[in-house]
Amino acid sequence: MFDSETGPVVAVAFDHGTEGAVRGGEDVPRMLRVISESRADAILLTAGAARHFKTPGSAAGQDIIAGLDIPVFGTRIGAGGSLVTTRQPWSPADARAAGASMSKMLLPLGLEQVSEWADAVDRIARTGAACAQMDMPLMVEPAFWGPDHNLTDQAILDAARLCVELGATALKVPNPADPVTLTRLNQWSPIPVLVLGGTPRDGGDFLAEVVSWMDAGAAGVVVGRNVWNRADPVAAIDALSLAVHEGDLQRAHARMKEAGTPLYSPALHYDEG
Numbered sequence: 001m002f003d004s005e006t007g008p009v010v011a012v013a014f015d016h017g018t019e020g021a022v023r024g025g026e027d028v029p030r031m032l033r034v035i036s037e038s039r040a041d042a043i044l045l046t047a048g049a050a051r052h053f054k055t056p057g058s059a060a061g062q063d064i065i066a067g068l069d070i071p072v073f074g075t076r077i078g079a080g081g082s083l084v085t086t087r088q089p090w091s092p093a094d095a096r097a098a099g100a101s102m103s104k105m106l107l108p109l110g111l112e113q114v115s116e117w118a119d120a121v122d123r124i125a126r127t128g129a130a131c132a133q134m135d136m137p138l139m140v141e142p143a144f145w146g147p148d149h150n151l152t153d154q155a156i157l158d159a160a161r162l163c164v165e166l167g168a169t170a171l172k173v174p175n176p177a178d179p180v181t182l183t184r185l186n187q188w189s190p191i192p193v194l195v196l197g198g199t200p201r202d203g204g205d206f207l208a209e210v211v212s213w214m215d216a217g218a219a220g221v222v223v224g225r226n227v228w229n230r231a232d233p234v235a236a237i238d239a240l241s242l243a244v245h246e247g248d249l250q251r252a253h254a255r256m257k258e259a260g261t262p263l264y265s266p267a268l269h270y271d272e273g
Contacts, residue, residue: 002192002219008218009042009244010039010041010237014228018070021078022225024230025228029052034237035053035228045065046070047098064099066098068127069105071108072087103136106120107143109146110147112148137170141173142156142173144174156174156181164189164191168191170192173196183217194221195221196221198226200263202261231261236256240252
């Protein structure tokens with residue numbers, strides 16, 4: 001997925017179903033079809049949902065990144081609370097059976113229970129070893145979603161370093177506040193660094209951020225609601241691809257304008273920092 005010939009990766013994250021029927025993502029077959037026919041290079045789904053994803057052609061289809069764990073925010077779906085823990089229902093073998101070329105896990109930060117944190121670290125390391133035996137890449141995402149997450153640029157660097165130690169072969173990280181931090185991370189990291197899209201926001205501002213991430217050396221982006229949470233997700237994915245692959249902000253802005261403004265989803269506050 002990551003090589004000099006293909007260039008940076010545009011991955012569309014559509015693994016928000018653990019928070020219920022988020023606006024824009026309720027119609028799963030439609031959105032999977034849209035993404036499969038788009039300019040995206042990859043799609044991020046849970047291993048459970050990945051079995052429903054079909055690409056239009058085997059040669060030109062997107063890579064599947066399969067999430068092996070799920071976040072738990074409480075007993076009410078879509079309540080928008082802080083992260084309590086994570087659970088891992090799937091294995092790398094399940095991901096491969098669903099057609100995935102990469103697995104993905106969360107590193108939950110800011111948890112209140114030390115036992116839950118220790119369990120998560122242990123599971124990530126063991127899963128990293130299992131992925132290595134299967135020759136399957138493992139993406140790890142530092143998830144600053146707990147009640148004591150303390151999201152800072154230094155915390156992002158610290159979490160990224162731990163992810164490498166646990167066996168990650170790719171990183172999905174939030175964008176640091178200081179652009180220099182992302183440059184340093186890309187220089188230091190022995191594995192590809194992708195930046196997550198985060199909370200939906202103005203399309204022009206978002207695309208300018210994306211181009212700056214590429215300039216800082218990012219290997220790609222993993223964007224969810226900033227593309228599919230708009231009235232025209234096809235136009236939004238096109239705009240993202242133009243920004244990442246061509247750095248063409250003018251054309252990207254025009255295409256994102258056609259996509260429309262984000263649809264508000266009040267429950268999803270956990271990634272706002």
